[in-house]
Amino acid sequence: xxSHAEPLAFKANARRALADRDLDTALGRMTSGLVPNRxxxxxxxxxxxxxxxxxxxxxxxxxxxxxxxxxRFETNCLASGxxxxxxxxxxxxxxxxxxxxxxxxxxxxTKSKSMIAEELGLNGFLEANGxxxxxxxxxxxxxxxxxxxxxxxxxxxxxxTKEQISELFHRHHARYxxxxxxTEPRALVAEARQVLRQKFLDADVGITGANFLIAESGSSxxxxxxxxxxxxxxxxxxxxxxxxxxxxxATLEDATTILRLLSRSATGxxxxxxxxxxxxxxxxxxxxxxxxxxVILLDNGRSALIGSEFxxxxxxxxxxxxxxxxxxxxxxxxxxxGAVYVGPMGAVLSxxxxxxxxxxxxxxxxxxxxxxxxxxxxxxxxPKLMRYWRERAFDSGAAPAAERWALRAxxxxxxxxxxxxxxxxxxxxxxxxxxxxxxxxxxxWLAGAWTATRELPxxxxxxxxxxxHAERERSDG
Amino acid sequence: MPEKALNVGLFITCLAxxxxxxxxxxxxRLLEEAGCRVHVxxxxxxxxxxxxxxxxxxxxxxxxxxxxAFEDFDYVVAPSGSxxxxxxxxxxxxxxEDPNWAARARRMARKCYExxxxxxxxxxxxxLSARYNGVATYHDSCSSLRELGIRSQPRALLSLVENxxxxxxxxxxxxxxxGTFCVKYPEISTAMLDRKLDRILxxxxxxxLAADLGCLLNLAGRLKRRGSDIEVRHIAExxxxxxxxxxxxxxxEGP
Numbered sequence: 001x002x003s004h005a006e007p008l009a010f011k012a013n014a015r016r017a018l019a020d021r022d023l024d025t026a027l028g029r030m031t032s033g034l035v036p037n038r039x040x041x042x043x044x045x046x047x048x049x050x051x052x053x054x055x056x057x058x059x060x061x062x063x064x065x066x067x068x069x070x071x072r073f074e075t076n077c078l079a080s081g082x083x084x085x086x087x088x089x090x091x092x093x094x095x096x097x098x099x100x101x102x103x104x105x106x107x108x109x110t111k112s113k114s115m116i117a118e119e120l121g122l123n124g125f126l127e128a129n130g131x132x133x134x135x136x137x138x139x140x141x142x143x144x145x146x147x148x149x150x151x152x153x154x155x156x157x158x159x160x161t162k163e164q165i166s167e168l169f170h171r172h173h174a175r176y177x178x179x180x181x182x183t184e185p186r187a188l189v190a191e192a193r194q195v196l197r198q199k200f201l202d203a204d205v206g207i208t209g210a211n212f213l214i215a216e217s218g219s220s221x222x223x224x225x226x227x228x229x230x231x232x233x234x235x236x237x238x239x240x241x242x243x244x245x246x247x248x249x250a251t252l253e254d255a256t257t258i259l260r261l262l263s264r265s266a267t268g269x270x271x272x273x274x275x276x277x278x279x280x281x282x283x284x285x286x287x288x289x290x291x292x293x294x295v296i297l298l299d300n301g302r303s304a305l306i307g308s309e310f311x312x313x314x315x316x317x318x319x320x321x322x323x324x325x326x327x328x329x330x331x332x333x334x335x336x337x338g339a340v341y342v343g344p345m346g347a348v349l350s351x352x353x354x355x356x357x358x359x360x361x362x363x364x365x366x367x368x369x370x371x372x373x374x375x376x377x378x379x380x381x382x383p384k385l386m387r388y389w390r391e392r393a394f395d396s397g398a399a400p401a402a403e404r405w406a407l408r409a410x411x412x413x414x415x416x417x418x419x420x421x422x423x424x425x426x427x428x429x430x431x432x433x434x435x436x437x438x439x440x441x442x443x444x445w446l447a448g449a450w451t452a453t454r455e456l457p458x459x460x461x462x463x464x465x466x467x468x469h470a471e472r473e474r475s476d477g
Numbered sequence: 478m479p480e481k482a483l484n485v486g487l488f489i490t491c492l493a494x495x496x497x498x499x500x501x502x503x504x505x506r507l508l509e510e511a512g513c514r515v516h517v518x519x520x521x522x523x524x525x526x527x528x529x530x531x532x533x534x535x536x537x538x539x540x541x542x543x544x545x546a547f548e549d550f551d552y553v554v555a556p557s558g559s560x561x562x563x564x565x566x567x568x569x570x571x572x573x574e575d576p577n578w579a580a581r582a583r584r585m586a587r588k589c590y591e592x593x594x595x596x597x598x599x600x601x602x603x604x605l606s607a608r609y610n611g612v613a614t615y616h617d618s619c620s621s622l623r624e625l626g627i628r629s630q631p632r633a634l635l636s637l638v639e640n641x642x643x644x645x646x647x648x649x650x651x652x653x654x655x656g657t658f659c660v661k662y663p664e665i666s667t668a669m670l671d672r673k674l675d676r677i678l679x680x681x682x683x684x685x686l687a688a689d690l691g692c693l694l695n696l697a698g699r700l701k702r703r704g705s706d707i708e709v710r711h712i713a714e715x716x717x718x719x720x721x722x723x724x725x726x727x728x729x730e731g732p
Contacts, residue, residue: 011662018664224575327651331668365662367655367669368529370623384570392533399531409534411527415542420521424495439729441703449660453667454698457496457727464498468505468517 004149005085007338007354010361017332024160026238027330031160034324037268051261056379058254059315063306069215069248070297076218080280082293090120093298097122097226097240099296102133104238106204113137115318116242116298118340134199136228138192145172150333153341154266154320159333206232210243212255219279220295223254223262223272230276236344239290245300246314258317261377266319301352313348315378322372322382328365335363344372348385356389357398363389424463431463481690485513486550490560490611491522500690503717504556504592511600518546523563527658529656540568541578544585557689558621561591566624579695591621593688597630608639611683615643616696618689619651631688634716644680654695669708670699686712694699697727
């Protein structure tokens, strides 16, 4: 599988992914673990549905008052010794991160998991500027070694099997004198930990993401299961938080309400192993902490979604439940999407970041089965938002012309029920004839996409409306 | 049973109209046996293909056309969760900004039901004169299950069929049909379909039932291609005791 796929090549990417047996194994393991785990965690919390409603309200309130809460966040962050950088674009954010790193004389930076960093293409950018980024989240570390983007927003290496990771570590860790091949998960984790330990100590700058920004205190909140985020942010002299603007909530209380949903939805845990609240830089009485605390506030197109039909996607808390339950994601994995954000939430958010022309397939490759919406802790109506993108594509001409014309022609006929019924009668007879005594059609001109893998069951021969009116004229007046 | 006969408009759906009229007759039999008067006004499509392809204007045209044809009945019943969901959930959304139609769409939406939900929840059917000897598996369509919240109703109705044993799937997954999705992304659709069928086959049924012809054509088409002889039918055919009257979906009359 190409590691940096193009979203417009989704169909070809998907075909390659479907032929990848290892990927199927890895995705099958993910689904069979995370789906029942979430279901158990939700069943064990009677107020789960009420919490979803409350969380939606909290976030909706912040979104329509976003300027107010962001300014409060800034004021309180500055008061606690932090610095806040407003970045309208990804380019602005990259520039600020580089300036902070250069001012710190940084040669290496450690990073804990951040999707915003992926959105910025931060690793490649830092490398091009002579600074070495080191991923410290195990999954991110794995995909960094493999020179691949993450394929899932919370489980970046979910597409890899244990065997593939064993091989990858064996190849890359020899230079640290670790020449014995490890195959068991525990041993693989221990090996990664051993390699990363020194890097934590060597780093000049630590970059983390944020799950929430707290307006009332200017704090950032981060959840992890590995504790790597805490080492990333406390050991170096400079800590940079990169967060998008919609991460802000009013109070710590509000954040904890949403936290009760986050891990349950993501992995089925009641709470993640580490929840870290960070407020400002190191104070004189603190035992440790960074000398500088920077918060990058990234917009990158998000403020334009407020007030639009896509506003609801800004409630997303990046739990990944939508992709864990998505049958399309389960089939092709994250890389096929060719975008930073994948699965159902990505099918809505990514076109906003890269344009619907490039992201055309993302909201289209869905059967609208609705499982994503049914598990979304923030009650984001994902299929509805995907449909809005389809409408934008249809209206702007981004949708393929042949498809648009075929649809218009069909709709023209469907708006003329008598004509439509005549067409149905003709089709019923023709297909019945082709079906013959087997009652099904193995190959059909113009229906190759169906008949490549499926028989087409033949019609009974006459349409229902035709038969009903012939047989039941009396009863229907 | 209601005292005055209810006038029910049968929204037959494009697929049942074209592929499987038996479903319409089965639905009509069930409704009439429960004392309803069944009407079949001239109709075409609910507009879902246009709606889901982003062609909102054509979808609105078709919605208005269907409302005009059906709004005067006491109830509107469709033998499909997907089309019933379009009428009862999506029409009000689709026409919410149209001052002339928003209220009409909402008013009709309240009267629209998927067939099994109507039989169980409105007509409160507690007995059927139907029999089927064998083990059946029931597939919930995504629209029935998640858009309309229908789960217990088809199972309750199937429990009224003599000799039928339900081997239930503990599974909420999509069969991969998804309207035009199945031909726009056929490989992904087939991967979803095969995973679904593997679970269905593991439950070793004689009969596979669903309440949506889209799912059924998809499931039957792949089952037959894979060489399975499991019988595939719309649930209405079994509930109306009409399984003996016509071959299963994708099967011929003779050798």
